[in-house]
Amino acid sequence: PFALGVASGDPAPDGVVLWTRLVLADAAQLQAAHTVRWEVAHDARFAKIVQKGEAPALPQLGHSVHVELRGLAPGRWYHYRFMLGDAVSAVGRTRTAPAAGDLPDALRVAFASCQRWEHGQYAAWRHLAADQPDLVLFLGDYIYEYATPKNASDLARTHSLKLATTLADYRDRYALHKSDPALQAAHATCPWAVTWDDHEVQNDYAAGAGRDDTPHFLAMRGAAWQAFYENMPLRATSLARPFPDTRWDALQVYRRLRWGRLAHIHLLDGRQYRTWQACRTPDSASAGAVRGGACAELADPARTYLGAAQEQWLDAGLASDAAAPDATRWSVLAQQTLFSPRHYPSGTVTTDNWDGYPAGRARLLQSVARHAPRNTVLLGGDIHQNYVCRVHADADRPDSPVIASEFCGTSISSRSGTTQDKVDAVARHNPHVLLARCDLRGYGIADITPERWTTTL
Structure with a gap:
């Protein structure tokens, strides 16, 4: 479902936007809304998770996902990923702007x-x-x-x-x-x-x-x-x-x-x-x-x-x-x-x-x-x-x-x-x-x- 990759954008001192878009196979999946899980961590192995949550992937928006993170530390790098069922996306790297x-x-x-x-x-x-x-x-x-x-x-x-x-x-x-x-x-x-x-x-x-x-x-x-x-x-x-x-x-x-x-x-x-x-x-x-x-x-x-x-x-x-x-x-x-x-x-x-x-x-x-x-x-x-x-x-x-x-x-x-x-x-x-x-x-x-x-x- 994560065949289009991941992305992040518009960094602020306390957060950033995380993005993905689901690729779904059958008609029933295409018509349904899905709940995607996301995680943000200090490390690429996600041993030190900073934030996690869920976000909707709606058919009305092409099953795209936009997560607006807040509460992160300024001027530092983070890793992020998405999950749907047993599927896990590629790991993205992002950062916040300085204070x-x-x-x-x-x-x-x-x-x-x-x-x-x-x-x-x-x-x-x-x-x-x-x-x-x-x-x-x-x-x-x-x-x-x-x-x-x-x-x-x-x-x-x-x-x-x-x-x-x-x-x-x-x-x-x-x-x-x-x-x-x-x-x-x-x-x-x-x-x-x-x-x-x-x-x-x-x-x-x-x-x-x-x-x-x-x-x-x-x-x-x-x-x-x-x-x-x-x-x-x-x-x-x-x-x-x-x-x-x-x-x-x-x-x-x-x-x-x-x-x-x-x-x-x-x-x-x-x-x-x-x-x-x-x-x-x-x-x-x-x-x-x-x-x-x-x-x-x-x-x-x-x-x-x-x-x-x-x-x-x-x-x-x-x-x-x-x-x-x-x-x-x-x-x-x-x-x-x-x-x-x-x-x-x-x-x-x-x-x-x-x-x-x-x-x-x-x-x-x-x-x-x-x-x-x-x-x-x-x-x-x-x-x-x-x-x-x-x-x-x-x-x-x-x-x-x-x-x-x-x-x-x-x-x-x-x-x-x-x-x-x-x-x-x-x-x-x-x-x-x-x-x-x-x-x-x-x-x-x-x-x-x-x-x-x-x-x-």
Whole structure:
């Protein structure tokens, strides 16, 4: 029953979320609720059990299990497992965050995104587990909604699932990805904090609009969002209403994680509240790119990537970080994609990332510049390439002050869809880009101390 592995997430000083999802064989089991036992211990042999209890696995939530632990000691590692009848899950390892006033010597954060099944094996997850991070930030595209392409000759592997549109489809897609032993090992290594991008629902969707008629799209989006919650180690506070009264027209995905006084992580949601992509036709399959001068919508100051409420929430968080610099050494903005501009030699502008929302980016830059937290770092994914950038106060003026650093990580398996020659040409055209590579798959590791941030891509 534990064939999809175990996971933990969103560590706090006194607890963490434990997760699993049952795989059940016959129809009667699938229709029934089950009671899962869980244990937390100081050791992998469970000789020193700290807490234990029971949790429901309900068919209405795909037989997923979310246990929100409280009362644990801050800043220490634990082991956990689940049991159903005689069956025992794999053992997971998790940890709590440091106490609020503590200044840890070090924090190792892995950040990753984009793991299309057909495009490659998950060797990166095996390597990440060996790197023993304290925390994994997953920045979007945990699944891809597509069916296997008809021409599978150049694919690393295939699957038999159809294009995902229903709750059953999305549940099956998560089960496919979570069947991979390397991904399971990474989940069992340490706690994760997850956000989403577009492929958890549909390519390039924006808030309440996709490439289908609105009622059909909203039903599909609700199914996809429910499956996301079911399959991720998220707290119940992410639900708009407590189960069973939950409605799947919203999920609270943006949130903060504090790592003592060392780091304050602002985990963002770049999908749920954004404006429709500039100059995109309603029924188009993707956002695409436009000529900057031919798309007046790009310059509309009302356009937003994060939405007004999230912008205000982030501004308040950065102000809080800056007001007590001794309480926050590093302000981390963990979000979906490349934040810094890519000015293409051709003059085209890609509209699904921050380049398509220049006014929203300018407001975020103004927020960082106005509050001036002690050290600001942006993390991203989505583009299937490694980028390292200086973040200037004015994105269009390379002579403006540098106010932050950016590390945008490549994909776990998804192809880049470009060549290094083209990427080199973009880098030459953008002096704030310090490194740009499209030829490598993997993840990023950030080793953070009170004095230094070191990223290994």
